[in-house]
Amino acid sequence: MRTTSHILLSPEELDEDIQPLVDFKTVSTVESRGAAESIAHDLNNVLSLIAMATELLGFRELGPEEQRFLGIIEDGITRGHGISRRLFDLVKWAGAQ
Amino acid sequence: MNQPKILIVDDDSRISSLMRIILARVGYDVREENRPFAALATAQEFRPDLVLLDVDMPGKDGGMVAAELASDPAIAGTPFIFVTSLVKGNEAGMRGAVRFVSKPVEPALLLAAVEEAISQSTVSVQAKNTR
Numbered sequence: 042m043r044t045t046s047h048i049l050l051s052p053e054e055l056d057e058d059i060q061p062l063v064d065f066k067t068v069s070t071v072e073s074r075g076a077a078e079s080i081a082h083d084l085n086n087v088l089s090l091i092a093m094a095t096e097l098l099g100f101r102e103l104g105p106e107e108q109r110f111l112g113i114i115e116d117g118i119t120r121g122h123g124i125s126r127r128l129f130d131l132v133k134w135a136g137a138q
Numbered sequence: 139m140n141q142p143k144i145l146i147v148d149d150d151s152r153i154s155s156l157m158r159i160i161l162a163r164v165g166y167d168v169r170e171e172n173r174p175f176a177a178l179a180t181a182q183e184f185r186p187d188l189v190l191l192d193v194d195m196p197g198k199d200g201g202m203v204a205a206e207l208a209s210d211p212a213i214a215g216t217p218f219i220f221v222t223s224l225v226k227g228n229e230a231g232m233r234g235a236v237r238f239v240s241k242p243v244e245p246a247l248l249l250a251a252v253e254e255a256i257s258q259s260t261v262s263v264q265a266k267n268t269r
Contacts, residue, residue: 081223082194082223082241085223085241085242086150086153086241086242088241088242089153089156089241089242089243090152090153090156091242092242092243092244092245093153093156093157093159093160093243093245094156096160096245096246097156097159097160100163118242121242122242125223125242129223
């Protein structure tokens, strides 16, 4: 049995058939970039809250174990910041393509 | 001497209240405004020495609020610091005449930027007064 590996289309047909797909892809890309940027913004706001609250906790006298927990939180903030940076870089990269 | 006054304009009250506590701890007189459309009225009443402006706010973004404040001759000379995710930590600082603090907000960097903006503003006011 033969299977069809490709279909021949005239340029007019190609434009007509492909354009909606191109439009959809463009809209999807723009929307994805907007969504990624929005997620990075929200993540940064959450990280800001944690970073500032952690700083204020640091002014209190904490025991060694609490200090260790504080260190874990600070490490989490740094890692979260790395994720948001990667998201922003991805958005910039996608915009440049 | 009166403590320098700082107005924080941020639609997220949790962020503005933590910023207020951090800045008040080192002696600044801080006011929060969580409604960007009310920033001008609050600034006219509070007369801040510095405004911390969130960039990404619904309805009226930080740039629009800055333009509105700059249009009032009584507030026009007040320095701003924009607080934004759009610059990375190592890109923050002065860009042209505009100062930025990047999000997530690092308290030490926030305090350093505020101190620098206030001291430069004081120097420029003193220079203007001695002319």
